Amino acid sequence: KAGVTQTPxxxxxxxxxxxxxxxxxxxxxxxxxxxxxxxxxxxxxxxEYFSETQRNKGNFPGRFSGRQFxxxxxxxxxxxxxxGDSALYLCASSLDRGLAGVTDTQYFGPGTRLTxx
Amino acid sequence: AQSVTQLDSHVSxxxxxxxxxxxxxxxxxxxxxxxxxxxxxxxxxxLLKYTSAATLVKGINGFEAEFKKSxxxxxxxKPSAHMSDAAEYFCVVTYKAAGNKLTFGGGTRVLVKP
Numbered sequence: 342k343a344g345v346t347q348t349p350x351x352x353x354x355x356x357x358x359x360x361x362x363x364x365x366x367x368x369x370x371x372x373x374x375x376x377x378x379x380x381x382x383x384x385x386x387x388x389e390y391f392s393e394t395q396r397n398k399g400n401f402p403g404r405f406s407g408r409q410f411x412x413x414x415x416x417x418x419x420x421x422x423x424x425g426d427s428a429l430y431l432c433a434s435s436l437d438r439g440l441a442g443v444t445d446t447q448y449f450g451p452g453t454r455l456t457x458x
Numbered sequence: 459a460q461s462v463t464q465l466d467s468h469v470s471x472x473x474x475x476x477x478x479x480x481x482x483x484x485x486x487x488x489x490x491x492x493x494x495x496x497x498x499x500x501x502x503x504x505l506l507k508y509t510s511a512a513t514l515v516k517g518i519n520g521f522e523a524e525f526k527k528s529x530x531x532x533x534x535x536k537p538s539a540h541m542s543d544a545a546e547y548f549c550v551v552t553y554k555a556a557g558n559k560l561t562f563g564g565g566t567r568v569l570v571k572p
Binding site for chain 2 (some may be wrong): 452
């Protein structure tokens, strides 16, 4: 079974531009989460989507948004880019069977490295 | 609220010697705990997870971790380090009511000397 894929792998943008990153989860996985990784702040949760709805959200400004499609693929968008948005953006998917007391494992993609100049 | 503290930002070991990566967690609820590894320019790979079953958890590549509730710890060990173990390791906590939101420790970078 193919793993989580993310496109593109690398992006270079300038301040003020916007960017869209894409994530394809493992086949059959219904939940997709996004994380930002920077040297200073480490790994931080952005948001989670399940059945095309945002189910959970981290502490990021409204410039960061996302969506999920009916096939569970997800995109995240960052508008009005700032230098501080330079980071590795990781996507993770999980089955999320909804079983009581069960925490399904999240599987991560290779990430998209965004550089803002 | 939940949080994770990895007590060492860097660990250096010689090949063939034991590895110990320390992790303490704080969670108001019964936690699920994970260890992930990240090799340079790669995503995160799951090493092992604890979800309230056996307290000693065995993972891939010879790693294991022990959940100690009284000490709120989940330390990762490996009896004999290999050069390929050089990477960054993350201790991660979540709990059911948090949904799929993972909280990461700051990471421990492991250097393996020949």
